[in-house]
Amino acid sequence: MLIRRAADIRPSEITPESVFHGRRALLRAAGFAGAAALLAPALRADEIPGRYRRLGTLRSSPLSVRETPNRFEDITTYNNFYEFGLDKGDPAANSARFRPRPWTVTVEGEAEVVGRYTYEDIIRPHPLEERISRLRCVEAWSMVVPWVGFPLRDLLKRFRPTSKARFVAFETVVRPEEMPGQKGRTLDWPYVEGLTIAEAMHPLALMVVGVYGVELPAQNGAPLRLVVPWKYGFKSIKSIVRIRFMETRPPTTWSLAAPDEYGFYANVNPRVDHPRWSQATERRIGSALFSPKQPTLPFNGYAAQVAALYEGLDLVRNF
Ligand code: MTE
Numbered sequence: 282m283l284i285r286r287a288a289d290i291r292p293s294e295i296t297p298e299s300v301f302h303g304r305r306a307l308l309r310a311a312g313f314a315g316a317a318a319l320l321a322p323a324l325r326a327d328e329i330p331g332r333y334r335r336l337g338t339l340r341s342s343p344l345s346v347r348e349t350p351n352r353f354e355d356i357t358t359y360n361n362f363y364e365f366g367l368d369k370g371d372p373a374a375n376s377a378r379f380r381p382r383p384w385t386v387t388v389e390g391e392a393e394v395v396g397r398y399t400y401e402d403i404i405r406p407h408p409l410e411e412r413i414s415r416l417r418c419v420e421a422w423s424m425v426v427p428w429v430g431f432p433l434r435d436l437l438k439r440f441r442p443t444s445k446a447r448f449v450a451f452e453t454v455v456r457p458e459e460m461p462g463q464k465g466r467t468l469d470w471p472y473v474e475g476l477t478i479a480e481a482m483h484p485l486a487l488m489v490v491g492v493y494g495v496e497l498p499a500q501n502g503a504p505l506r507l508v509v510p511w512k513y514g515f516k517s518i519k520s521i522v523r524i525r526f527m528e529t530r531p532p533t534t535w536s537l538a539a540p541d542e543y544g545f546y547a548n549v550n551p552r553v554d555h556p557r558w559s560q561a562t563e564r565r566i567g568s569a570l571f572s573p574k575q576p577t578l579p580f581n582g583y584a585a586q587v588a589a590l591y592e593g594l595d596l597v598r599n600f
Contacts, residue, residue: 333495342412364460372500381503390526393441407431419513429491450531452523475531549581
């Protein structure tokens, strides 16, 4: 008989999965968010393949949402990363050749400190935190993800942006030999994104280096990606190699590809439909087949924290 260490035993082997999740839901419904959160680590360790390097001790972020995270498997096999292909399974299936080290990030533009930095230079000064965030894709599906990272603003401040820096632009790496999707012209490479400086300096904007306590898998944007949880997922650019402080609004990949469908702001907004589908509801990945869609919340549920950024702005025109 095979004897396994406790850590190798999935909770679903001890408790049927439906009962396990049902129990968590019950605890939450009864207001035991804390107790449910305490259960989370038991669910984690055994689900994560040993090849992923652990990131050590993490602070837990006060900005986490109190929702049960999606499973590691959902988060790492249902992805959008067109550099590796168009289907949700392509990024996991086609990224074995991708090398996230060595890695450098070029910082340029309207800042006092500019230059080329290694991944280690970028992350060294920053204590890492675990932050559970909602991710709402413009395609009307969503997940809850326990990211690991640090506030983007703590990184940006190190470069001392000048008073002319009104926007920050980000760029993804171009490596067609490692990213087979880049051999085609599905999008104009490199993938580019941008934020206003006020958005980039908001404490909810996170520079992400890991998920579920381990280093980011390639398919999630290794080694460094952005997470802007009140915006549609396409703003959360992956595998970043360039940061540019700018006076003018930077071009962004999806608004270049289809300007009538994707705007620069891309704030989650249930009242502004995509021209081809409704944005009023969303499908939570991993929820039971045929379970009803859930309502989409303004700013993805972060309105109390971010709505002030857009005071006086027409969010229908500036979609
Ligand atoms: N970044 C790059 N470089 N290329 C992409 O295709 N897709 C975006 C965003 N970042 C994308 C990207 C979209 S549409 C979404 S929904 C999220 O990544 C998905 O992140 P996830 O795969 O980690 O869930």
